Amino acid sequence: MRACVVALAGAMLVCCNEQGGGGGGGGGGEKITVATGRSPVSVTARAPLAPADEAKDIAESRCAMCHGKTGKGDGPNGITLNPKPQDFTTKEWQKSVSDAQVRSVILKGGGAVGKSPLMPGNPDLESKPAVVDELVKIVRAYSPN
């Protein structure tokens, strides 16, 4: 801990010495910055889920509300919507969309591909392509080819 404080003080000194040449330092008033060090960050120890498991959780907690547990588009929040959530179980629909389109819809929402904006995007998954891949597989698995 001591080493840490000393290092911080050193850094501050460098700061102050540079003020003259830095332009914009000006002022002259003595500003004292209290170095508090890093505040402790509490990290919940939880093993990260494998992409397939995370996708399954998301499908159950988010998608099924509208698309239904069996993918027929009859989830509790889905039945009131117009248009209704896509029924994933029909071969015709499965054939009509590419995996790329399914990915875009999941990430950006229906509005992004000319479908209903009632299909919400999931921007939090932009950084989790493996989870999106698994969601696409889940969507595909609702229909037997």
Ligand code: HEC
């Ligand atoms: C608030 C309700 C709602 C939720 C939650 C929801 N959807 Fe949808 N989804 C819709 C609606 C409504 C449509 C139909 C849009 C249309 O046909 O214009 C749709 C359409 C789709 C389509 C078809 C797009 C196409 O191009 O034909 C896919 C794929 C899809 N949703 C996947 C998902 C996935 C995966 C999730 C979970 C991450 C999800 N949806 C969550 C309402 C929802």
